């Protein structure tokens with residue numbers, strides 16, 4: 590009797606970096622946008638220049654990061670910084686980096702309402718070829734209504750967006766895998782005799798990611814994707830609190846969809862010589878130099894400003910967005926940073942996307958001082 594290869598077996602077979610057997614997989618987050626993940630006016634936050642994004646990608650490549658994940662963003666959040674207002678479009682960004690890097694997994698973040706699935710399938714395939722099979726497609730439905738409306742599309746109700754995304758990814762998957770021309774007559778898309786050649790290098794099709802946190806989003810991820818994300822709850826920032834979430838997501842995928850998924854988290858790193866200095870710097874770039882107006886605009890657009898969020902929680906939420914896109918806080922000395930990353934793997938998490946406030950200089954320091962500790966600990 591032959592055992593049918595699972596999707597995870599297939600991806601291990603095609604050797605996509607996110608399916609390697611390291612204990613700790615790493616990535617960068619939002620290196621394509623001004624500000625990166627830090628909503629602050631301090632010196633050294635990321636600029637949207639090719640030179641800067643390329644230098645971060647090269648550092649990630651040298652450390653064999655499994656994931657360089659850009660953010661799909663079409664307009665900024667105002668305030669003094671107009672946070673994320675300048676930036677590179679994700680498909681073309683990944684195509685450029687495909688030629689300039691050798692090992693890192695290259696993610697493309699695609700807002701469903703901004704690109705037709707036939708085009709997305711073709712562009713993603715092209716990047717898979719440029720990069721030698723390192724592409725991953727991050728499917729986002731879009732929560733920032735003003736940027737979706739830039740495309741002349743009306744923002745649909747929340748769960749309907751995931752229905753559109755389901756049709757969108759079904760079409761892409763068929764284009765990537767079917768021998769016959771694709772015909773599709775859905776509620777949102779009508780496709781007649783669509784063809785795609787060549788096929789992506791990753792067979793049967795490239796790695797898929799989604800980072801939805803709602804029930805509809807989590808079901809979408811569990812049903813369709815290979816890499817999903819858990820978020821960091823305010824006031825629940827301990828590795829122990831995460832284990833339950835990770836287990837629950839993996840259980841959902843296994844029980845309801847018969848699938849194995851990789852669960853990641855995004856985190857921000859504030860590293861100094863002492864823990865006290867790290868905490869002081871965090872306080873400085875968030876409380877004293879943070880762009881609280883941009884953060885207010887961001888959380889309001891995300892729908893977090895509803896009355897169900899008490900003022901205190903809201904303030905804390907903004908703090909974490911300013912500090913690093915509400916990621917898991919990793920604050921302290923190089924040893925503490927390494928230990929926290931190792932502790933995160935003990936929760937069953939498969940990978941961690943990182944960002945730093947002064948992206949270039951802080952990531953360079955991580956590469957020299959902290960990364961070797963992870964290698965010595967045997968997790969990389």
Ligand SMILES: Cc1cc2nc3c(=O)[nH]c(=O)nc-3n(C[C@H](O)[C@H](O)[C@H](O)COP(=O)(O)O)c2cc1C
Pocket residue numbers: 659660661662698728729730731732733799800801802803804805806807818855942
């Ligand atoms: C790691 C990560 C990457 C994300 N990338 C983007 C992005 O590039 N663009 C975007 O509009 N939303 C992005 N999101 C938001 C999610 O796709 C999702 O819409 C959000 O978490 C809300 O969940 P929901 O859609 O299930 O309500 C990201 C979230 C995470 C955690």
